[in-house]
Amino acid sequence: MSVLPEFEYKRPGTANELFDLLLSHETGAQILAGGTDLIPRVKLGLKKPDIVIDIKDIEGLNYVKDDGEKVRIGALTTIYNIKNNIMIKEKHPALHEATALTANENIRQRGTVGGNILQDTRCLYYNKPETWRLSFKPCLKNRGDICNAVKGGKKCFSIYRGDLAPALISLSASICLVGKDGEKEIPLENIFTGDGMSPFSLKKTDFIKEVIIPSQKMIGGYEKLRMRKSVDYPVVNVALSMDTKGRGRLVSGSVGPRPIVYEFLSSDELRKIPERAYNEAFPVNNMILSPLYRKRMVRVLSERLIRRVFLDNF
Ligand SMILES: Cc1cc2nc3c(=O)[nH]c(=O)nc-3n(C[C@H](O)[C@H](O)[C@H](O)COP(=O)(O)OP(=O)(O)OC[C@H]3O[C@@H](n4cnc5c(N)ncnc54)[C@H](O)[C@@H]3O)c2cc1C
Incomplete structure (x- = not known):
């Protein structure tokens, strides 16, 4: 140990x-x-x-408040408390479903929304004990100069595997950051750099105070493929949130260092997204399932989610 x-x-x-x-x-x-x-x-x-x-x-960092315009979730609110919040369940189904599928009940009771968002990226060749890693050359994320997953790779392909960020981004969430220059609110998707080595644009002295979601009731859901149902990170995850006019966002995750956002203004536009998401997903060989299978599952989960949300609501 x-x-x-x-x-x-x-x-x-x-x-x-x-x-x-x-x-x-x-x-x-x-x-x-x-x-x-x-x-x-x-x-x-x-x-x-x-x-x-x-x-x-x-x-004062542990709360879920709704003032009718914005829902504010303190950074220290546990995943368990978000999952059991009735208002979130009724108004933001994508987030509710994502919390219910995150890790297991023990980790949900301990893990916070701030920590979930800022969890570091993962790779089959990196999240290992030091003795194991010594059998390979040190990779880019481990102060080395090669990528063990992509031979000749010049950048880090480690994957962001958080459950809550895709759901929150589908709801157009922003975060309130406190830093040297005071407080600022930025769209959640903007904190992702797309670089596995350093996946967030936060400064060392920044901390998340709260997550903010528009208060409007949304239709939606969340799909997650994982190896073990009892407790596991997503292999592919997809979140969908839309208003009653069929406008919203579909977000796919766990295929690269950042979640990918697809906005749509009608159900016709939404129906085209699974194919687009499939074409634009380029997973590499750094997870237990093959890149091609994961790429295909982006389309499968997106289609499954769209079908389920439409059958349930329209
Ligand atoms: C067995 C196991 C299974 C897991 N399964 C999943 C899963 O299925 N899905 C999933 O998404 N995650 C999973 N996780 C990952 C993770 O533990 C949880 O997502 C959890 O929510 C992290 O929250 P935390 O509060 O414990 O974060 P911490 O470990 O406390 O922090 C994580 C990172 O965020 C930073 N941080 C935390 N809060 C703030 C803040 N307010 N401001 C600035 N920086 C901050 C910390 O410095 C650290 O770098 C799993 C973990 C384990 C051990």
Whole structure:
């Protein structure tokens, strides 16, 4: 079993204290929320923080509020609490279904929405113990200069495998970031760089305060292919949210370092998306299932989801 290395551990009680800690440790600091993504990575030697800043004691980051215009979800809200929120279930089915399919009940009770969004990308050749990784040359994400998944590859093809971001993006969610320059709200899809080595555009001193979704009731759903039904990351995932006029977004995930967004203004446009998503998906050989199978499953899951949502609602 991997053992945790030594690091400094701080537990600030306020956002200001957190901010002071982040500013005084611009490199080597890691925020810990539920810890279910961070701690396994530290144990595997993939992250080597000097200081871990546990934000669980910070008041006022755990809520789901609806003011009629926006739904605000605090960054420390657990996946379990979002899943069991009746308003989310009724108004934002894509998000509700995604929470129900994320990991298992234990991890949902511990894992937070902020941590779920900012979980790092994964690769068959990277998320392994150090001894295993030593049998290969160090890859780009592991301070090396090659890609073990794509021979001759000059960039990192690790995959973003979060469940909640595609669902939230389908709902046109934005996030409120707090950083050196104060607070700013940005569309969630804009934090993804598309680069597996460094998948988010956040600065070291930024933290997520809340996730914001338009309050409007949407029709939709979520489909996820995974190896084990009991607990597993998505192999392919697709989220769909639309209004009663048939306008909305379909988002596909887990085929590359960022979710891919398809906007549509009518059901005719929506029906063309599965073929487009299939043509534009270029998975590589860095997961347990073959790239071609995963590419095909983008179309299969998109078609399945569209059929289900239409049968249920129109
Ligand atoms: C066995 C297992 C199965 C899993 N299955 C799934 C799955 O099916 N689907 C899925 O999506 N995930 C899965 N996960 C991944 C992950 O544990 C969860 O998604 C969880 O939601 C992460 O949330 P957390 O609060 O524990 O994050 P943490 O581990 O605390 O943090 C994750 C990252 O986000 C950063 N961070 C956290 N909160 C903030 C914030 N507010 N501001 C800035 N940075 C922040 C941390 O610094 C860290 O880099 C699984 C994990 C395990 C161990």
